Amino acid sequence: MRKVMSNMNWMILALLAVTMTAVAQQSASAPQNPQPVAVTPTEPTAAQPSQAQPGPAQANLAPPTTMDQVVDRVVLREKELIKFLAPRTPIVETYLQNLTQDPQLGPVPQDDHYFLGRMDLSQSIDRSDYLQDKGKDEGMEKHLLGEFTKKFKFQYQPLGFSWMIFVDRNDFDRQHYDFHYARREFLGDVRCLIFDLTPKKDAGRGRFLGRIWVEDQDFSIVRLNGTYARPTRNSYYFHMDSWRLNLIPGYWVPSYIYSEEGDFTAGAKNKIAFKAQTRMWGYNLKTGTAADELTNIRVDSVKDDTPTAQDATPLAAEREWQQQAEDNVVERLERAGLLAPEGDVDKILQTVVNNLEITNNIELPRPVRTRVLTTSPLETFSVGNTIVVSRGLIDVLPDEGSLAMVLSHELAHIVLGHNLGSQYAFNDRMLFSDEATYQNLGFKHIPEEETAADKKAIEMLKASPYAQKLETAGLFIKALQARAPQLSALLQAHLGNNITENGTVTRMAQLGTSAPALDWNKLDQIAALPLGGRVKLNPWDDKVEIVKAQPVAITSARDKMPFEVTPFFPRLSRYSAAGAPTATTAAAPTTTTAPATTTTAANADSSATN
Ligand SMILES: [Zn+2]
Numbered sequence: 001m002r003k004v005m006s007n008m009n010w011m012i013l014a015l016l017a018v019t020m021t022a023v024a025q026q027s028a029s030a031p032q033n034p035q036p037v038a039v040t041p042t043e044p045t046a047a048q049p050s051q052a053q054p055g056p057a058q059a060n061l062a063p064p065t066t067m068d069q070v071v072d073r074v075v076l077r078e079k080e081l082i083k084f085l086a087p088r089t090p091i092v093e094t095y096l097q098n099l100t101q102d103p104q105l106g107p108v109p110q111d112d113h114y115f116l117g118r119m120d121l122s123q124s125i126d127r128s129d130y131l132q133d134k135g136k137d138e139g140m141e142k143h144l145l146g147e148f149t150k151k152f153k154f155q156y157q158p159l160g161f162s163w164m165i166f167v168d169r170n171d172f173d174r175q176h177y178d179f180h181y182a183r184r185e186f187l188g189d190v191r192c193l194i195f196d197l198t199p200k201k202d203a204g205r206g207r208f209l210g211r212i213w214v215e216d217q218d219f220s221i222v223r224l225n226g227t228y229a230r231p232t233r234n235s236y237y238f239h240m241d242s243w244r245l246n247l248i249p250g251y252w253v254p255s256y257i258y259s260e261e262g263d264f265t266a267g268a269k270n271k272i273a274f275k276a277q278t279r280m281w282g283y284n285l286k287t288g289t290a291a292d293e294l295t296n297i298r299v300d301s302v303k304d305d306t307p308t309a310q311d312a313t314p315l316a317a318e319r320e321w322q323q324q325a326e327d328n329v330v331e332r333l334e335r336a337g338l339l340a341p342e343g344d345v346d347k348i349l350q351t352v353v354n355n356l357e358i359t360n361n362i363e364l365p366r367p368v369r370t371r372v373l374t375t376s377p378l379e380t381f382s383v384g385n386t387i388v389v390s391r392g393l394i395d396v397l398p399d400e401g402s403l404a405m406v407l408s409h410e411l412a413h414i415v416l417g418h419n420l421g422s423q424y425a426f427n428d429r430m431l432f433s434d435e436a437t438y439q440n441l442g443f444k445h446i447p448e449e450e451t452a453a454d455k456k457a458i459e460m461l462k463a464s465p466y467a468q469k470l471e472t473a474g475l476f477i478k479a480l481q482a483r484a485p486q487l488s489a490l491l492q493a494h495l496g497n498n499i500t501e502n503g504t505v506t507r508m509a510q511l512g513t514s515a516p517a518l519d520w521n522k523l524d525q526i527a528a529l530p531l532g533g534r535v536k537l538n539p540w541d542d543k544v545e546i547v548k549a550q551p552v553a554i555t556s557a558r559d560k561m562p563f564e565v566t567p568f569f570p571r572l573s574r575y576s577a578a579g580a581p582t583a584t585t586a587a588a589p590t591t592t593t594a595p596a597t598t599t600t601a602a603n604a605d606s607s608a609t610n
Pocket of ligand 1: 313409413445449450453497
């Protein structure tokens with residue numbers, strides 16, 4: 001059978017490290033290039049009606065003929081984007097790993113930080129956090145641009161990581177910046193003009209310094225790469241590489257930002273070394289105002305499809321009640337932007353669950369459903385008959401067997417009747433702000449139930465088609481154990497049980513003991529993948545899909561990067577009505593639903609890890 005997901009495909013993206021632009025080489029006082037440059041006017045294509053493509057103010061503008069006119073258009077487009085996004089409050093997630101030098105593996109995580117919030121783009125750029133005991137210095141934080149301060153060691157400003165969604169929120173114009181045209185370049189399918197930007201001498205602090213990529217039809221910025229100019233004595237601005245996606249007609253939406261600092265050359269004294277991924281999504285979520293909450297109260301979510309009006313038996317009522325709680329939770333999480341809408345990834349997870357159920361003769365009154373949590377921390381939980389797995393956890397799992405391991409634990413909870421969350425059948429419990437989700441919902445089992453679920457899960461795995469594939473699952477546990485002490489933020493579950501306790505893997509730990517020795521130098525031993533390689537989250541509508549990319553060979557132990565963050569390198573393409581860039585076309589490898597065939601290909605499966 002084919003694998004659930006293609007392995008390591010996207011590795012090349014990480015290797016194509018983003019080259020920082022040599023802005024310093026440009027003379028800051030070089031005059032604007034006034035000569036006419038051949039900017040090809042874009043020919044309207046038949047397939048894409050012109051009214052669907054450009055932004056509102058764009059349609060009646062003549063194509064620019066000089067670079068100065070192009071710059072004016074870029075500035076106009078950026079202002080239109082800022083206006084367009086002003087009423088939106090997307091979710092912003094930053095996951096950061098501080099690095100230390102490992103003689104063999106290079107820079108590896110030393111510890112980590114996680115920030116999750118919602119951005120308010122209306123006046124300035126602001127954010128409110130989902131996580132408690134964060135954002136204590138909220139008032140001060142608002143005024144800091146993408147910087148971290150030295151005052152108390154290094155204090156990261158979560159807001160700073162999202163600052164580079166725009167070049168300059170307030171003063172992106174020719175009065176504050178010099179634009180130097182560099183050249184053309186394709187980013188994915190999109191032809192771009194590249195400009196190097198330097199702030200004017202008297203433009204003040206916190207001005208963008210770096211390079212922008214502008215697509216050559218509407219002149220929207222699609223990528224920004226650089227930093228902010230003139231750090232103060234007690235603070236630095238960090239470097240960022242910021243990407244936008246054309247997810248809706250006429251606008252390129254800020255989606256990913258990669259940040260990295262640190263110098264690992266011999267003799268370098270790192271004051272700070274980290275890499276961080278910032279993701280934005282939930283642009284199309286409703287703003288969670290109190291009024292909005294009230295209009296969304298569900299008066300009655302139970303469909304009465306039995307016209308005979310018979311009362312439910314006690315057991316039927318109990319199940320109905322649990323179903324109601326489950327529906328409430330799923331709906332509420334989706335509304336908060338924390339759960340992806342049902343989609344193709346669920347079908348893959350569902351197939352693995354089915355394989356486990358069929359081979360174990362599990363028959364439940366209601367089918368088990370699966371959903372993807374949109375966040376990075378590695379966690380799972382179940383509510384009623386819905387199993388939820390985080391995007392980050394699916395990313396790092398090396399193969400289908402390890403996915404089966406993860407799902408089997410939650411399936412075991414369901415089979416054993418470890419029902420949590422029936423209190424959420426009361427609708428008043430759904431009335432909280434999105435940012436308070438983690439304080440209002442929780443699905444943690446007591447330790448006894450965790451142990452029982454592990455035991456039952458291993459039983460089920462051993463009777464399943466995955467019985468022959470548990471070595472890699474065990475290696476995953478070992479890799480997790482090796483990295484757990486450094487990755488406490490990534491391993492902090494926010495809704496379910498932690499996979500580790502105090503730096504030790506507790507979940508399914510038994511599988512680790514029977515696995516082969518973990519060997520980072522063995523290039524064909526892939527125990528865990530970096531973050532971001534499998535699941536692609538659409539920032540506009542929160543849909544998730546499996547990444548389709550060609551496999552890239554691992555050539556050194558440093559290529560493995562288990563659980564690590566890497567730069568982003570999305571393949572850019574223009575929006576098309578037929579299928580947005582993240583359209584859920586069914587090109588992702590799928591699993592077979594016939595468990596009998598999965599056992600026969602166990603060997604082929606384990607060799608396909610390059
Ligand atoms: Zn559990």
